[in-house]
Amino acid sequence: MPEFLELHSKTSKLLRAAADAAVQRHGLRLGQDHLLAALWAEDGRTPGEIAASVNVTTPAVTKLATRLAEAGWLERRPDPRDNRLVRLWLTPAGRALQKPIETERQTLEDRVTATLTKTERAQLLKALTKINQVLLDGP
Amino acid sequence: MPEFLELHSKTSKLLRAAADAAVQRHGLRLGQDHLLAALWAEDGRTPGEIAASVNVTTPAVTKLATRLAEAGWLERRPDPRDNRLVRLWLTPAGRALQKPIETERQTLEDRVTATLTKTERAQLLKALTKINQVLLDGP
């Protein structure tokens, strides 16, 4: 397997495991924090809007929403004007998770980039941005 | 979300989608190619051995193996000495996939790193390696 792809996927896996562990300390599972983050940024959006903002399909959001609702972190409420729409609202408990989770993620970010110099870190971000761009531009 | 984690996970997603598309052109699904790659490197190993070499759990391998066997790319054969063991062997069809899939992956690697200079590419690999190491060393 090519060098970069191999290394990147290995890193992904480790990063995913680390993020999962961090988030589980607060009763969340990986992926759920992304949905919550979208709601911390802006409450009361529809599953479709949130899916688009998180780059995930709508069914993924509705399933996560169901679990987060069961856990008491958000609630579904119908849109008053358009009955097709559902709007997701944080509960106080869901809102209270913001700081701990953000701290957790920042700690992880700091830990994994700790052995990089400022320059290395900047170069890494630049390179990943370039790669991202190539992929977004399509084949 | 912190800068690097955000960027890395976005890249992962795009890379995953691109790799999936590439591999699907040959009738495979993402993940199956890793198992096959392990077999191209060395045939006749057990699910447990392969799982360890690919950094995946054993059940993941047995499920993949079932699907790949149904598709005719590998077969399960019992170990002649130890009846607890199963050994996975490539069929000619499975072996024939090696070159096309490897070409596909190399093409993707070349494409995504095309906009990087040699130096940038080397720095990227170095940085990712460092991050990998931090994660392997554990919390």
Place this chain on the structure above:
DNA sequence: TCGAGAACGTTAACCGGTAAATGATCTGAT
């Protein structure tokens, strides 16, 4: 020799993700 414990692969239940099918509601042209 034989039986308890270790070492296997598999199965089951779950999770996050996807695509495709479903069903309800809105919209706009006629």
Place this chain on the structure above:
DNA sequence: ATCAGATCATTTACCGGTTAACGTTCTCGA
């Protein structure tokens, strides 16, 4: 005013991954 088509969220069925439970087979000490 109506109805065909668009637009939603949800359900279903699948996939790769995980952990935990299960059943079979070896191994090795008493």
